Amino acid sequence: MxxxxxxxxxxxxxxxxxxxxxxxxRDFRPLIVGMGMILLALLVPTAGVAAGVEFWLLAPVGVGLFVFSPVAFYFWLRSSKxxxxxxxxxxxxxxxxxxxxxxxxxxxxxxxxx
Structure with missing residues (x-):
């Protein structure tokens, strides 16, 4: 035996x-961060304009969040063991x-x- x-x-x-x-x-934390970045990319400029801030001052923040969100999705895809x-x-x-x-x-x- x-x-x-x-x-x-x-x-x-x-x-x-x-x-x-x-x-x-998979570790879902990077996925949640990536989705949160996309949501914030929409909400930050919208809330800023509603508060009276010039749109073009906040637009780079939204664009930056949107552009770097795929990094979080990449980490999510690589998290499977x-x-x-x-x-x-x-x-x-x-x-x-x-x-x-x-x-x-x-x-x-x-x-x-x-």
Missing amino acids: SEVQIGERTFDAEAITDAHLSHGR QVLVVVADDELYHFAVDYVGEQRARAVVAEFSR
């Missing part, structure tokens, strides 16, 4: 029925690839994927 070590957990090799790499959850999913004894086990090691995760997938 052989055993397989993944991270700090040990599995019986016959108990593992599947293993694959998947994407984990790879996860090693192992099915053993009819249960799912999730391991961060950064924790297990990319070479080890790929070796487990090559050995146990369906």
Whole structure:
């Protein structure tokens, strides 16, 4: 009976029925910041004009917020992490690839994927 070590957990090799790499959850904070920047790009000049400030004084602020909002969306898209999913004894086990090691995760997938 052989055993397989993944991270700090040990599995019986016959108990593992599947293993694959998947994407984990994204961090939604950059998405919220990006949407907030677009909203502020509209609201700051509008509120400024309503308060009596000259539009052309506040327009660069709105344009700057709008132009730099894609940076936040880029960070949101890059926030997904790879996860090693192992099915053993009819249960799912999730391991961060950064924790297990990319070479080890790929070796487990090559050995146990369906």
